[in-house]
Amino acid sequence: MKTIREKTKALLLSASLALVTGSVAAETSWTMASGYADTNFMTQNIQKFIADVDAATEGELKIALHSNGTLMKLDAIRRAVQADQVQIGEIRLGSYSNEDSMYNLAGLPFVAGDYDSAWKLMQAQKPYFDTLFDNIGLKVLAYQPWPGQGFYTQDAVAGLDDLKGQKLRIYSKATQDMGNALGFEATILPFAEIPQAFATGLIDALFTSPQTGIDIQAWDNTNYFTAAGAIHTKNAIIVNKDSFEALPEATQAALVSAGEAATARGWEMSKTTYAEQLGVLQENGMTVTDVPEEIIVKLKEIGATMTADWEANATPEAKTVLETYQAGL
Template sequence: VQTMQVQAGEVFISLLANEDPIFAVDSIPFLATSYDDAEQLWDASRDAIESRLADDGIQLLYAVPWPAQGLYTSREVNGVDDLEGLKFRAYNATTSRLAELTGMVPTQVEVPDIPQAFATGIVEAMITSPSTGANSKAWDFVDRFYDIQAWLPKNMVIVNRRAFDALDEETRQAVLDAAAEAEKRGWEMSRKEAAAKKAVLEDNGMQVLDPSQALMDGLTDVGRTMTDEWLEKTGEDGQAIIEAYRQ
């Protein structure tokens, strides 16, 4: 009964970056480019994120990643130079900065407007998950998906700290135990979702391609720049996260 009184909410971690740049660690491009890397980054950053949420009266329960962000386009892309001039769908400051550093031209487009934006030529490329690509029927407007695994954004499930603390100790522990199981199950489900939705893209005629080494080398350089920019904003706290992640 007590547990039912705690209302949980869900939010993208990086959406809170305007509140504190530490939250942007979740969406630094080409810092963590696999599920294993993303899990390691989460382990390194979780304490800092939990602490900042607690300061705002929020209890973190768990976080689960979306499938990794890939590049959708009809242009052959063998290196970063091939991105030059592409009209690129941006949806936040990170994707706009990524476009700037790679020579693409960003335009803000929300998910429901993606098909229309491509159909009218407003955009020619985007970076998003296989799930969003499949749900928006990307094969209707592009024919290539480069599996660059730019980053794996996470949703976190949170509750009001005061309501959580009002639960008795046994119930609080039961909630935390259930959250730990949900997190483990969620990461496994995300891996399966990534494979399933890439298969959907391929089944509908898209080329699902591994990026060239030259492309990844160039994108990794962009990622280093964006990591350095994030560290300038986060100082010692950010440096501690990166050092823990790279150990």
């Protein structure tokens, strides 16, 4: 027969085990997929986002990041989050422009040609995207802007004639239309396929950001970066809606707050790293120049035409987003 002391000791042990078990049960582990390298400022922002979530939830939500396409290719991430194969991921919005015109809007030349305009456009688009993603079982937690774009070429670009006939890799339907209008032979290719495309002669030029050029070491295949600005497309951090709603309310709030901080930080990181990235291109032997005025004029003309086409085919709800954005400029 146990003594009172032995019974008390047993009860304390049982309570201790229950606390430990409860703590383990409360911890949730998520997997996150991203298509970009750890040196990419967007990936670094995601790492800060994950640290913020960990701190705010006191370790109750752990997010394991698989970057640089090591878990899955960028274009497969949205579907994987929808299917809950991974609970959270980063996508490039322009990749889905064939599904809804809103994905395409930020990719039209000079619709949002600087960071302040890109921020206002993001705010105008947010309610539309909230509904769009909710309807496919997803939730957007954060947005990140790409730096201004430019042309990576083997030879110097002095005018429009220098672009004609070059095989250009681009990343969306909007940039394909733009490239073709400039005289390129534009082809949409995933980020991961760029080095192989250069090696096989499928492409000989790029239209993309300094960040992407650094990620794929563009200096191995091109000699010039001609900065155009013109476009600030966005990536989004998305989460499976069911997985999100299964979390305690406090954890949901922590994720939303961390996402808002990541959006604001992403804009600042994109701004501050742009000049540094141009320096990296130069350090690796590339010549960096601004796009000639002749090409700027043509890009603005193309942008105006593409925006008119966008409006002609957009839904009334989508048109309202553009009108709201333009009214706030």
